[in-house]
Amino acid sequence: MLKAINxxxxxxxxxxxxxxxxxxxxxxxxxxxTDEMTIKHRLPYKDIPNFPVSTVEGHQGNLLFGTxxxxxxxxxxxxxxxxxxxDMKQITFPIRIMKALGVEVLILSNASGGMNPNFNxxxxxxxxxxxxxxxxNPLRGKNENTLGDxxxxxxxxxxxxxxxxxxxxxxxxxxxxxxGVYVGVPGPTYETPAEYKMFYRLGGDCVGMSTVPEAIVxxxxxxxxxxxxxxTDIWRENDTxxxxxxxxxxxxxxAEPILRTLLKKLLTVI
Numbered sequence: 001m002l003k004a005i006n007x008x009x010x011x012x013x014x015x016x017x018x019x020x021x022x023x024x025x026x027x028x029x030x031x032x033x034t035d036e037m038t039i040k041h042r043l044p045y046k047d048i049p050n051f052p053v054s055t056v057e058g059h060q061g062n063l064l065f066g067t068x069x070x071x072x073x074x075x076x077x078x079x080x081x082x083x084x085x086x087d088m089k090q091i092t093f094p095i096r097i098m099k100a101l102g103v104e105v106l107i108l109s110n111a112s113g114g115m116n117p118n119f120n121x122x123x124x125x126x127x128x129x130x131x132x133x134x135x136x137n138p139l140r141g142k143n144e145n146t147l148g149d150x151x152x153x154x155x156x157x158x159x160x161x162x163x164x165x166x167x168x169x170x171x172x173x174x175x176x177x178x179x180g181v182y183v184g185v186p187g188p189t190y191e192t193p194a195e196y197k198m199f200y201r202l203g204g205d206c207v208g209m210s211t212v213p214e215a216i217v218x219x220x221x222x223x224x225x226x227x228x229x230x231x232t233d234i235w236r237e238n239d240t241x242x243x244x245x246x247x248x249x250x251x252x253x254x255a256e257p258i259l260r261t262l263l264k265k266l267l268t269v270i
Contacts, residue, residue, distance in 0.1 A: 001089070001096070001144055004050045008093075009100045011049050016041040016065055020072040022267060023103040025094075025214060027110035030230065030252055031060050031077050033260045034068075041065040045078075052090050054078040063094070071267040074098060081209055083188035088138035092217040096147065099221040105162070105270055106218045106225045109259065111252040112208035113191065113243070114231040115200040116180055121234055122255045124262065125178040126166050127158050127227035130212050131204055133185045138213045139220055148220035157215050159224045162270055166226065169265045175258055180205025182229055184212030190243045196235035206231060224270075228262070230255045 012018065026033055043063045045051045054061040060077040067073065080091045095106065114123065143150040163179070170177035183199045185191070187209035191199070199207050206229050218225040232251035233243045 002146070004093070005096050005100055008048060008050045008097050012043070012097070012101065015043070018065060018074070018101045020065065020074045021102060021104045022071065022107065022270065023074040023076070023098045023105070024107045024263065025076045025079050025109060027079065027108075027210060027230075027252070030109050030111070030256050030259065032253065032256055033263060034064055034075055034077060036260065036264070037064065037066050037068045037073070037075065039064050039066040050093065052080045052086050052093070054080060069264040069267050073267065074101070074103060079210055079214070081188075082134060082136075082186045082213070083209060088134070088136045088140070088213050091213050092138045095214050095217045095221065095223075099223060104223060106214070106223050107263065107266070108211050108214055108225065108227040110182075110208045110211045110227070110229050111232045111248050112182065112206040112229040113196070114206050114234045115196055116178075116205040117236075119178055119180070119205065119231050119234065121231055121251055123176070123178050123231040124255060124259055125180050125182075125206055125229040125231060126163055127182045127211070127229055128163060128179050130157060130182045130184055130215060131199075131202060132212050132216075133183060134212060135186060138217050148222065152220045154216070154219060157219050158226055162224060162226045162266075165269050166262065166266060169262060169269070173261060173265065175262065177262075178205075180229075182211060182227065183207040185209055191235070193235070197237075200235075228259055230259060
């Protein structure tokens with residue numbers, strides 16, 4: 001792991017100067033957030049040593065370096081998923097690289113299915129906790145103490161102080177912001193009605209196929225973490241609506257301008 005991290009970081013630093021303390025991972029349908037980004041460097045994943053390559057529609061597969069709202073950031077245009085066949089260490093490898101490059105705050109985003117009856121399609125949810133239903137953990141195996149503790153505390157995965165700032169920004173901008181628990185599942189199938197019902201009864205508010213592994217590694221590495229979820233479909237008792245990836249991308253794109261507003265303002269206060 002350390003050898004792979006070092007070789008990847010060496011490659012990036014040979015090609016560009018990195019100053020960012022904040023990184024953003026953009027989920028399904030949310031890549032247009034970078035349209036307002038001043039991009040100084042664009043590295044395709046396929047050109048970065050040891051990086052996986054995103055195989056999912058809606059994930060462009062670039063590591064971007066530049067500024068958004070005049071704040072230096074690193075942005076991942078697309079992430080990696082367990083259902084693509086990658087293992088947990090591959091999925092979270094970019095988070096290790098960001099930490100090694102000096103990133104202190106990780107902002108995660110995703111598209112998810114809503115289960116909370118107070119949620120609606122298009123809602124932006126700030127994640128305040130998660131439930132991990134992945135069959136593996138990115139920290140499984142021999143621990144490298146230079147990367148983090150063997151048994152990291154998970155009592156506050158998503159930074160409470162940053163969440164307060166997000167809520168204040170939303171209130172000031174008159175943005176309807178929800179808060180909830182994200183359930184991480186392996187996919188790639190969408191949930192059955194019984195599974196939706198189970199996850200909600202267990203305390204989940206929305207469900208998706210990403211984010212949890214990255215958040216775990218961010219906390220292991222000592223990074224502050226915050227997550228946004230765009231509700232792209234809704235489970236309702238006795239609802240027969242069918243879900244498709246195309247629908248998820250479409251609804252995420254509709255909500256993206258609101259998330260972009262939140263992100264731009266958030267960057268200036270963290």
